[in-house]
Amino acid sequence: MIEVKNLKKVYKVGELNLTVIHDFSLTIGEGEFISLIGPSGSGKSTVLNMLGCLDTPTSGTLNINNKDISSLNQTELANFRGENIGFIFQSFNLIPVLTVYENIEYPLIMIQNLPENERKIRIENLLKEVGMYDQKDKTPDKISGGQMQRVAIARALVTNPKIVFADEPTANLDSKTAHMIIELLKKIQKEHNTTFIFATHDEKIVSNVDRLITLVDGNITSDERV
Amino acid sequence: MEILQVMKGFKMNNILKISYRNLLRNHRRTLLTSSLITLGVVFVLVYTAMSGSFKDYMISQITDSSMGHLQIHKKGFVASVENLPLDKNLNAASIEFIEKILKNSKYVESYSFRIKFGAMFSNFVETTNIRLNAINPDQEFMTLPTLKDRLLNFKGELKKGEIIVPEIISQGMGVKTGDPIVLVANNKSGSVNGVNLKIAGEVERISGPGGRDGYIHIYDAKKVLRIKGVEVSEIVVRLKDVSMLKDAIQELKPILNKLNKKDKPAFEIHTWEKLSPFYNIIKMIDVMNIAIQIILISIVLISILNVMIMSVYERIKEIGTISAMGTPPKTIVKLFLTEGLLLGIFGAIVGGVVSVVIVEILDLIKITYSFGRETGLILSPSLSFNEVLTVGIIVIVISLIASISPALKASKLDPVEALRTN
Numbered sequence: 206m207i208e209v210k211n212l213k214k215v216y217k218v219g220e221l222n223l224t225v226i227h228d229f230s231l232t233i234g235e236g237e238f239i240s241l242i243g244p245s246g247s248g249k250s251t252v253l254n255m256l257g258c259l260d261t262p263t264s265g266t267l268n269i270n271n272k273d274i275s276s277l278n279q280t281e282l283a284n285f286r287g288e289n290i291g292f293i294f295q296s297f298n299l300i301p302v303l304t305v306y307e308n309i310e311y312p313l314i315m316i317q318n319l320p321e322n323e324r325k326i327r328i329e330n331l332l333k334e335v336g337m338y339d340q341k342d343k344t345p346d347k348i349s350g351g352q353m354q355r356v357a358i359a360r361a362l363v364t365n366p367k368i369v370f371a372d373e374p375t376a377n378l379d380s381k382t383a384h385m386i387i388e389l390l391k392k393i394q395k396e397h398n399t400t401f402i403f404a405t406h407d408e409k410i411v412s413n414v415d416r417l418i419t420l421v422d423g424n425i426t427s428d429e430r431v
Numbered sequence: 432m433e434i435l436q437v438m439k440g441f442k443m444n445n446i447l448k449i450s451y452r453n454l455l456r457n458h459r460r461t462l463l464t465s466s467l468i469t470l471g472v473v474f475v476l477v478y479t480a481m482s483g484s485f486k487d488y489m490i491s492q493i494t495d496s497s498m499g500h501l502q503i504h505k506k507g508f509v510a511s512v513e514n515l516p517l518d519k520n521l522n523a524a525s526i527e528f529i530e531k532i533l534k535n536s537k538y539v540e541s542y543s544f545r546i547k548f549g550a551m552f553s554n555f556v557e558t559t560n561i562r563l564n565a566i567n568p569d570q571e572f573m574t575l576p577t578l579k580d581r582l583l584n585f586k587g588e589l590k591k592g593e594i595i596v597p598e599i600i601s602q603g604m605g606v607k608t609g610d611p612i613v614l615v616a617n618n619k620s621g622s623v624n625g626v627n628l629k630i631a632g633e634v635e636r637i638s639g640p641g642g643r644d645g646y647i648h649i650y651d652a653k654k655v656l657r658i659k660g661v662e663v664s665e666i667v668v669r670l671k672d673v674s675m676l677k678d679a680i681q682e683l684k685p686i687l688n689k690l691n692k693k694d695k696p697a698f699e700i701h702t703w704e705k706l707s708p709f710y711n712i713i714k715m716i717d718v719m720n721i722a723i724q725i726i727l728i729s730i731v732l733i734s735i736l737n738v739m740i741m742s743v744y745e746r747i748k749e750i751g752t753i754s755a756m757g758t759p760p761k762t763i764v765k766l767f768l769t770e771g772l773l774l775g776i777f778g779a780i781v782g783g784v785v786s787v788v789i790v791e792i793l794d795l796i797k798i799t800y801s802f803g804r805e806t807g808l809i810l811s812p813s814l815s816f817n818e819v820l821t822v823g824i825i826v827i828v829i830s831l832i833a834s835i836s837p838a839l840k841a842s843k844l845d846p847v848e849a850l851r852t853n
Binding site: 259280283285286287288290291294298301302311312314315316318360 | 446455751756760761846
């Protein structure tokens, strides 16, 4: 599903070339529940951004669903993300002017152009799945952090993406809510066979994943199935 | 294809919805900006209505009660009009030639023949100079429909043996309607002749050439100037539609092309614009209108640009989020353009409505003003749909232009960088 070969990312800082990722190769299959771990500055977020098609590698190849991502321009990348990838953010990043329902609806209208009846069925099913159906008409400022992350999860899943990237999804949640979110994600992974890739320090997530990839200074130091 | 259109439709509806809600997010700022635009629109439209009313009044006073829309003379008459030359009159053949063309013109409504001359005016005690238009009253009143409004103590008609005296002379000489006077004038060959006349009324002065002239019947002018046969100094023309001035001149070209015996142009045609110094004031009013519109454009441009730049900076993370989710850059541009456009549309509509209401109120109040020596003039401002529409369109187009740069900036944000922003 995801094939990364000799991926390298170099940032230009003034006159200096700063290599953040050195020769990174990896294969990820369908339905995996993976966590990227490593100390701050190890390149977790950079890897996640490139795998999530938000950033392009300096060299190397990145194939997702047999498509070479490194050759796409900004609009093509945006379209590819809209069709294949979901994102869950640390601070939820819901659109404050839209209701819970409209936030989940957003990618279906603005990106996938789905007709209303189809949208309604999908959104209502997901709302029930994440337990937010009763709150669907509230705006994000009227719900709790845990509820916001549920909405963000529903929004990430509504386009039926093959892969969902989550950067520290539980960092802004209390431990009880974090547990509930992890359970929810695991349930969704099993039911939809979605690949989840986390970048996290959170033990609660790390102890729940099937595969653990450790990064140090832009290199994979271990890749183990747990 | 049809499904594609429908889908684009609901996408646009949602862009509108999101943009509208984004504007409400910071409702104080939105209100302030749109109020500023509204104020600008009101200022421009009310000024346009007021200056337009003043302009229209002055133009109609000049053209409808004194000068007509066009004047035809023998070549060289206007250059020496201050001397009121009698040797530059149009003769019978010329008049016949011109009249034929005027009668066949589709633009000409009516015309009036005048003999212009200077004379001595005496009330048997004092004597003064007077400039006179000798007219055929029916022709003159038809060609200058509001001339009668300028006449004071007028008994309704100007008959042979009567004179309408300029107000400035009647006041200065202490004469009134019904009083007998004597008019003495030199004719073309220099001999002096006099005629007894009775005052039939007084005429109010207006600005511009001829605004202080009196009127007598053309019969009396011929008598005192000893003119035999047909002879006139000028032909005043009224058009059906003053806005067709240029087309009318074009149509009357044969008059201008007519050559005299020396193979030089025989006649000259002047528009009221060329003859009246007030035309320069009108030009100035128009320039002021443009200047005020430029100020409005600047207000709209700066306020919308400011708000939109702030909107982009405040929402960088949000832009990063929607971009990460896969919103194409084009859609992000549309979102911000729509936001700016909505601000402009709102300002233009409210401004337009408020202006119409203010102008209606001003029209009802009937503001009076003075211009030169004329007092008690009533300002009756009005706005045409086209004027409101033009200003509205200017505001909306400028709003769109002002939003382009912030919208492009938003669409070009790197999602990784944008998501990192707090």
